[in-house]
Amino acid sequence: MSSDVRFTDFKSDKQPTWCPGCGDFGTMNGMMKALAETGNDPDNTFVVAGIGCSGKIGTFMHSYAIHGVHGRALPVGTGVKLANPDLEVMVAGGDGDGYSIGAGHFIHAVRRNVDMSYVVMDNRIYGLTKGQASPTSREDFETSTTPEGPKQPPVNPLALALSAGATFIAQSFSTDARRHAEIVQKAIEHDGFGFVNVFSPCVTFNDVDTYDYFRDAIVDLADEDHDSNDYDAAKEKILDADKEYQGVIYQDEDSVPYSELHGIEGNMSEIPDGAPEDAMDLVREFY
Amino acid sequence: MMQDLNWAIGGEAGDGIDSTGKIFAQALSRAGRHVFTSKDFASRIRGGYTAYKIRSSTDQVESVVDRLDILVALTQRTIDENLDELHEDSVIIYDGERTEMEDVDIPGEMIGLSVPLRRLAEDAGGAIMQNTVALGAACEVAQFPIENLDSALDKKFGAKGEAIVENNKEAARLGEEYVQEEYDHDFAYDIETTDNDYVLLNGDEAIGMGALAAGCRFYSGYPITPATNVMEYLMGRIQHFGGTVVQAEDELSAINMALGAARAGARSMTATSGPGIDLMTETFGLVAQSETPLVIVDVMRSGPSTGMPTKQEQGDLNMTLYGGHGEIPRFVVAPTTVSECFQKTIEAFNFAEKYQTPVFLLADLAMAVTEQTFSPEEFDMDAVEVDRGKIVDENDIEAWTDEQGRFQPHFPTADGISPRAFPGTTGGAHMSTGLEHNSLGRRTEDTETRVEQVDKRNRKVETAEEKEDLSPREFGDSDSDTLVISWGSNEGPMREALGFLEDDDVSVRFLSVPYIFPRPDLTEDVEAADEVIVVECNETGQFANVIEHDTLTRVERINKYNGIRFKADELADEIKAKLGEEVTA
Ligand SMILES: Cc1ncc(C[n+]2csc(CCOP(=O)(O)OP(=O)(O)O)c2C)c(N)n1
Ligand code: SF4
DSSP: OOTTOOGGGGBOSSOOOSOTTOHHHHHHHHHHHHHHHTTOOGGGEEEEEOSSTGGGHHHHBOSEEEEOSTTOHHHHHHHHHHHOTTSEEEEEEEHHIIIIITHHHHHHHHHHTOSOEEEEEEOSSBTTTTSBOOTTSOTTOOOSSOTTOOOSOOOOHHHHHHHTTOSEEEEEETTSHHHHHHHHHHHHHSSSOEEEEEEOOOTTTOSSSOHHHHHHHEEEGGGTTOOTTOHHHHHHHHTOTTOEEEEEEEEOTTOOOHHHHTTOOSOTTOOOSSSOGGGHHHHHTTO | OBOOEEEEEEEETTSSHHHHHHHHHHHHHHTTOEEEEEEEOOSOSSSSEEEEEEEEESSOOOSOOSOEEEEEESSHHHHHHTGGGEEEEEEEEEOTTSGGGTTOOOOTTSEEEEOOHHHHHHHHTOGGGHHHHHHHHHHHHHTOOTHHHHHHHHHHHGGGOHHHHHHHHHHHHHHHHHHHHHOOOOOSBOOOOOSOOOEEEEHHHHHHHHHHHTTEEEEEEOOOTTTHHHHHHHTTTGGGGTOEEEEOSSHHHHHHHHHHHHHTTOEEEEEEOHHHHHHHHHHHHHHHHTTOOEEEEEEEOBOSTTOBTTSOOOOOHHHHHHOSSSOOOOEEEOOOSHHHHHHHHHHHHHHHHHHTSEEEEEEEHHHHHOEEEEOGGGGOGGGOOOOOOSBOOTTTGGGGBOTTSOBOTTOOOTTSOOOBOOTTOTTOOOEEESSOBOTTSOBOOOHHHHHHHHHHHHHHHHHHHHHSOOOOEEEEOTTOSEEEEEOGGGHHHHHHHHHHHHHTTOOOEEEEOOEEESOOOOHHHHHHOSEEEEEESSSSOHHHHHHHHHHOOOOEEEEOOSSSOOOHHHHHHHHHHHHHHHHHO
16 A cells, blocks of 8 residues: 555546546545555455446546446345455445345445445436336336336435444535545444445436535534443434434444454465365364 | 165154154164165154155165164054055064054054053153154164264264253164063164165265365255255255355356356355246246356256255256257256266366356255265365366466457357456456457357357367267166166166066166266267167156257156156066066067
8 A cells, every 4th residue: 555546547448438527536535545645555445336326436546346237236245245254345236236136235234333334325216217207216206117206215325324223324415525535434444334424416316315405414523512432312314304414423433343343354365275274183173 | 674765754844753763764874774765754843754765784775765674653643654565574663652653553563562652762861752662662673783873973962962862762772672571572683784884875975075076165055845954964064165155045146146257266056946047047047048067956856847846856957958048058967876966066167167167967856855974085085176266366367368469258269169268367468258259258249259158158168079088987788779868867667677587587788877968979879779778757758858959869768757766676577567568468
């Protein structure tokens, strides 16, 4: 890791193909800044992306990366990180990817508390498939598949995470560049699963949860007297359906990541040329 | 005196049938006798008939037969279920003092030994040892030195403390003495022991051991019969070698974790059975498309859907061969014996890394749960070779970069195999994706690049066909006009069937095929025979269809799909019938 890494080193030479104005630009820039700030470089970074407009991020960034199948980015990230703890693993995806098709994995990744960060670009719509309701869409949000609105309450991802035992829960707004990067950086630095839900507006299909909406609605926890180590205070904020908070909402400072609890240390890519020296003991067990 | 002894214990699930059977199998193995076990179990934990059967001989045994010599019956149902296999010299050990066994119905010619299993166990220290009492009684019937049982009891209960071991030894003695004193009968059995050292293990364990020998460091799985034992074996052992087992939340997660670990450079594996393979199929395509080395074990059971989870079938061949949308280069390797489960697992890791493809290791329930004895040399760790394929490090990465200095992980080489850089390698940063991509790994819909990459990936299969020895294993009479072909665990019963056939002057050439894809070209073998019979545990003849397709020749089929594996004598009879039919037709 070299200290002179700049965030642009994480940019690939491929120009993003997102719609002009898409929130994902800002989300990605913040991620790259945070990676550079935390002393990482492209050769020790592994970005795992889901499927969706959000999932394209791996293409526009320069690092080791995989762009997998819809909804399964978290298990992939888990495998990467456990197999090589020296890598900085960052998983990215959309609200559909993470809270719908991948919702099961989300809960379990939170519980597992592997030391990686998870950035969800929450635009409250399915972008790539052109505008259907997502699990975070509002109850009355009219879309091509919900002409009268989904008529079911949106998922509260932060509450899901909290109830699953999250050790780090944060929320940010993609266009508030400095705060967003700072929050992602905290997620990277956290010893365990650092979850950040990012408001990342879709300018093409979502005319409700817009930049203007978020700008007005957001309450920055830095401006409030919020103690992120206080579980009850965090719970109160998370269950407050009337406000959109930004900042680190909850962090368990005593978090012990999965690999430490399970005694996983080395880089698993290094193996002997033949069977391990004491392999014959494995046979003797069957006498 | 009979050297081939068929012994079984049966009762309700939860009666400790499995561990009791295993103790006896171990005792026989330690006495230098070969052992072959089979399990009859229902898919429930308590209640339901369960049996553990052991066939043991001084020669290697490869199959079960339709005969039972000594039966420990903990329930009346055990006797009813096995009536067909009992014969006039059969001995049935049961507890006539237990109310539910009082009026047990022993068919006329057989010998029923009522032994107060529970009472003697209580005398030895606890009713829980009733099965051990029965083992002692069985030793007396078979004239099998009970000291061999002692060492198996040491192994089983050693960790639980001296007192438990001693009580069990005492319980066995009481069972032995009771038969000695109460029954003045010369039983038909007096089995030999030898000085040979054998190991006793099942296919799941052999797969797990092969994985560790091959340097597997990451395993993720979700429990499913009959593959769970692979995970249970690795758990507790893989850590010693610096690896880990993760119990995932489902099979989707399991295969994706394994994929992630493989991309990070670990030798990585997941194991499941049919329903789990279904769930893994989407990611299976990603594994192939991103050219990630991964071993996926399918321990087949009876399907479709949840089918018969505890019963034998070889119904997933089509799925492993053709499963997944689009066209996917892959390996499908099907071990044919328990010891091959070990060897083929090692080979599977080498295939995966040499060719950067997913490898299906296709095992079946009959082999996975069967414990069999082998000489330890069959698991020769010195012979293990690890071939990691075309790994590039920071020194040779430049040879694989484009004009802009970008690493090309999908460079279209002549043999189809591209360079691979583990994450962390300086200058190797790249993206992998399930989308069609160019040599850099970047998405493309360019028609020429698409064709180039599809061809490149498929070239790996051609390379493997050229470079690897995919020949089948051959047995029997190589000049015979009758050719029998099988795959998977049918090899064992078929090899024994050859002996039965020989006794009746029927000569047969037998090919056991472990490579399903890529596979050997059997056209010449098929054309050289008058009669070709493909033996498999499924209804539609999935492998027979493949052979017909490859060789453009109709073949005969012997299919079994009632949930029970082939037995050697039964198979010999079916082959004779097939040949007879042809003669009269
Ligand atoms: C198994 C599967 N089902 C459906 C799809 C189609 N699909 C692609 S992206 C997507 C939704 C993405 O929504 P979201 O995660 O919110 O990301 P966004 O595009 O809004 O960034 C769907 C349904 C797919 N690729 N795979
Ligand atoms: S459709 Fe929406 S989410 Fe997708 S790139 Fe365009 S603005 Fe962004």
